Amino acid sequence: GDSVTQMEGPVTLSEEAFLTINCTYTATGYPSLFWYVQYPGEGLQLLLKATKADDKGSNKGFEATYRKETTSFHLEKGSVQVSDSAVYFCALSAAKGDTGRRALTFGSGTRLQVQP
């Protein structure tokens, strides 16, 4: 079945450091890939997405490129801020049968802590 593997946390960085959170996936067909973020006390929010190979998703300074050859979707940011402290989830969505379910399969999440 479909699965997502992402690096374990917590990841602790100083403000303005470079961030990479690794994500690899296993799926049949051609899934869409997502990064969701969960800030303390809030619900899951979509951060960025990519729907086909070589697409780059970007938002709020974060970027991730859909790499089909390595089945990866690593999240990067050039300069993190304290306000980026949150839990980041990599996820994929693939159509299932005739129902068009397209439910998300999530990784286990990576907690990012940014220190001033």
Place this chain on the structure above:
Amino acid sequence: DTGVSQDPRHKITKRGQNVTFRCDPISEHNRLYWYRQTLGQGPEFLTYFQNEAQLEKSRLLSDRFSAERPKGSFSTLEIQRTEQGDSAMYLCASSPSRSGGHTEAFFGQGTRLTVV
């Protein structure tokens, strides 16, 4: 606020009791999903509705769980004879149905269930 709303936000119940959660999706979204998230893990798919039809149920959804979406609007998730292993965050998400591609899912803030 026109986002996905869930009620209650927190529920503490004694083992063996029944509980019911409610989800109000974004009004124009015809797809609705329930997920369960345990501590330190990503959300896991439970069940999916398209309008009022429950089209898929995960193997995680035991016979003690039932979900409904009358009239294709709000949805309820009931757990009968709760067990301590049911303690988790229950998340609801909704998305529009568009031909082709994969659309973003919008999540509620979840209902945290504690079974004592």
